[in-house]
Amino acid sequence: MTIVEFFQTLLTASFFAAILRAATPMVFAALGGLISELAGVINVALEGMMLIAAFFGVVGSTWAASVWPEASPLFFALVGAAAGLGAAMLLALVLAVFYLEFDANLIIAGVGINILAAGLTVFLLFSISGDKGSSAGLTSFALPTLPLRLLQDIPVIGGLFAGANGNGHHVLVYAALLAIGLVWVFLHKTRLGLRLRAVGENPDACRTVGVPVKRIQYVAILLSGFLAGLGGIYLSMGYLTLFQANMTAGRGFLALAAIFLGARSVFGTAGAAAFFGLASVFAAQLGLLDVPTAVVFSVAPLVTILALLAFAWRRQRRTRAQVAAELITLNARRKDTPDAQA
Amino acid sequence: MSSIAGGQGSVLQEVIKTLVVIVIGLLIGMVIVLFISEEPTKVFDAILTGPLPSASTLDDGTVRWRGMTRFGTFLEDSITLALVGLAVAIPFRAQQFSLGADGQMFLGALASAVVSIYLPLPGIVLxxxxxxxxxxxxxxxxxxxxxxxxxxxxxxxxxxxxxxVIAIQFFIYCVTFLMLDRQAGFIVTPFFQDAAILNPLIHRTNVTWMIAVAPLVCLLAYLFLSRTNMGYELRVVGQNPAFGRRMGMPVDRTVALSMALGGAAAGMAGFHIANAILKRLPSDFPAGLGFEGIVVALLARNDPRLILPAALFYGYLRAGAQVMERTTDVSREMVLVVQAIIILLIVSENLLPRLGQWIGLGRSAR
Structure with missing residues (x-):
């Protein structure tokens, strides 16, 4: 493969589809993490929530097919999706109860949740199918792709809606794009979203004016479980149609990083998650050019660290400037009002 | 956020609470086994006695030990766990949530491998x-x-x-492209020079003098934290950074130092795995061990004196789980579930009071 051919593949609709496919799970998880982060609850357990959703998505759809054999594959997939989302939210509830009721350390409890998910999925997979690696022995069902013929017929840009093979994108790919807008509206245009961000900024002040801080943090953690769950079921019911041990492969941690890379804004976070998706597709493509994938896989984490440092540097300069400005006004006021010194 | 720096409450209270949590975790594990396994007694037997060697007396009166290899695995694993536990515990004492033990261990193993493969020196230097x-x-x-x-x-x-991520990718890059043994048939470095490999102390195991180094390092960490100025500063910064700053302590330097010292312990774990156990580095070097260090640090309440017993306990559980997986119908990931339960319970500062409150509320409602 030559360089020219390489760049030609970058401009095709299927490459665009590949980026969307890679970005979708991380966009979901990052948006979920953002909601809880803005409520003052850093969610280290996105990885585990995705993983458990991916597992129960597969198991749920297999189970539905065995109980109602006459129903349609779409129905099996929907039951699986519900099971996956339910499992992720249950795990989020566990985290919330331990943090908010039992005063568990949030970060370590999050790590505990990740370990629980990693252990439980493999343990149950082995107990159900006798295989520890993947659910290949089970027949599971994927959620469908959604052809949007009207949009696909638009000249030039219509190709973007074609998906990988002309049948449109996966329904959850559209859902991820939709979720970006919905989360923004939720956080910035609804009463609950405004309160949620206030809780994250200053919980004590919220408590004094009667905002139910704990209840709002419950909602935030459960929402993040729901969104991370969507990312998880996409992995096992869209990206692939089976569950593999540890199939999240660090995507939850990258999603967590995306929140910080995106400076804790909705569009920044989604953009950062999309960038991580782009980087992973590039890694696969560059593998064809004899560029070691290890180098490419390191780019996204490296950019994240550099961005964190840049943000921190800017913030420090700003606070220093603020402090200086406050000192100046304070001094000026002291000179104006002599009794202030008393 | 609740403190994990440790040091509150009496040591005895903390130890009792930890033991109660361990028992609860194991009981939950047993209940799961009862539900899922068709041979639960065999499972319990494997976990509880599996890692121990068994002695049998031959006709001529000599004693023969069986199962030394898996007993060795238990001890080797416990050494690794003690070192990664320390790697997590030291930053935790300064209230730093470093999750980087994994990467530090990979780079430690890699650095050791470079020396062990390429420097033609006698063992005493190498x-x-x-x-x-x-x-x-x-x-x-x-x-x-x-x-x-x-x-x-x-x-x-x-x-x-x-x-x-960067460290692991760099490790894979080095093993795959720079240090590859082309004769091996899979992606792995050449074997280390004989002079660089640690000799086993027990026949047919990889138990080396690292079994003395790990407790020594724990002791040094304890002395550092309790007897030196820097150790004192580290503990103060963990408990009350604002106070430390006001007292003129170098808070920034202490924070960085706590994470660096943790990294040094993780590097030792990498050395142990590379030079005592594997003797060469495969590209699929075990990831995730750094997270195992968290449960060890928590069980030890971040006290270096308790790291070793905690590591031995958890190492025993892991070794037992391997025996269980080989001999019964339950996979060893069961231990991860027990581990997660122990982690969640042990970091819950307010578990018993709140549960009591709930039960109390239930009664008063009736």
Missing amino acids: IPLAFLAAVIAGFAWGWLPGVMKARAGANEIVTTLMLN
């Missing part, structure tokens, strides 16, 4: 040099996020997780 290289690599990779946190306020959870 082994200390490899050890030092591993410690320095781990120290540096822990210091980096420490400085980022101290100087720029960069969230250490995110930076350490990202640095893990």
